[in-house]
Amino acid sequence: MRQFLLNWNFIVEQGGRLLPTRAGVLLFGRAQYVRQLLPRPVLDYQRIDTLFERWSPEERWHDRYVFEENIFHTWQGLVARYMRIAEHPFSLDPATLRRNDDPPDYVAFREAAINLLIHQDYGDHGRKASIKLFTDRTIFWNPGDAFATEAELLDPTEKEVRNPAIVKAFRRIGLSDQAGTGIRAIFRNWHELGRTPPQLTNDKARKQFELVLIKKALVTETMQRFRQTIGAGLTPEQADALTLALEMPQITLTDIRGLGITTTQQAKAIADHLIGQQLLESLSDTHFQAPEGLRERFAAAAEMTIGQGTLRVGAQPESQPESQPESLPERVLHLLQTAPLGKSEISRALGQRKVSGQLNKTIRDLLAKQRIEMTLPDMPQSRLQKYRLAESNKEPKA
Structure with missing residues (x-):
């Protein structure tokens, strides 16, 4: 153990004594020494059993724990709390016949939580990282912005990091994906679950970073029926991009990449195809919007669903109510x-x-x-x- 700590610079030799480095204390130190080095908690965990839109800060949380231990103990405690409330569907890997009962969103949660722990600014003694779990979303908030842009975070390359020693420790122990792929893994897992892409806010002015995982289906029944009325042959990737454009005032190439698209070039090809089909309008080289006429048709389809149940979009009801x-x-x-x-x-x-x-x-x-x-x-x-x-x-x- 001592050799491991020496090799990775978590302890250093000075005057014949072995002394822990700052990273070593944050990662492995006893709670009392962590608090001496960091006079604020490592993480504030809150479970709030209500919808985000219905919550007020004056309301009390349903479960809260303020982690003041070292980073590894914080991670272990956080996973224990997450596993108590997560879904555990039973399945078998068809190739190995091994049991798999990991929660469906475990990859996204794991990478988002580890991102929170290893990339926060531990020099910021006034603000603490937080995870708020609502019934319809989970919000990860960090003191300290990412050095990369939001678009660069989706690239499969190594980025400049704030805490290289802490990052390397987590990756060497196998708790995180390989360098540069954490955010991509979050987006990929969320897209595989059929949900709307995660929301990233990298605020460099306020030096803070927020990731929101929204538990909302990307393609609703209304959207599925509406797609059938368009009359254009679209790949699944193109159809998902169109769905996103109809749900948002405008979208960017980065938004399209958030649907599991690997490169900016591939995202641009999808946008160009939709423009050619008159299903998307270009606002700039990177920004697009759904045509107003198409948006109005979709809004009408959504209202028909509300008022008529499973009425097929485009079909005329036998009698139109006067109201x-x-x-x-x-x-x-x-x-x-x-x-x-x-x-x-x-x-x-x-x-x-x-x-x-x-x-x-x-x-x-x-x-x-x-x-x-x-x-x-x-x-x-x-x-x-x-x-x-x-x-x-x-x-x-x-």
């Missing part, structure tokens, strides 16, 4: 007839991935005209804010 909403304000009012909804819930019901500026304006206009009202009027910016029909807009009860 069928057409404009965005009418569609919002129609959705609020059933129950109060938050902005994100309204946006998803309209077939949009994010709350658009147009939807924000529509809600402001409806509030100003007193056609809708807030459920929390005294806290207009609350995460729990929802909107409901004003009394004057409610249909009379029979």
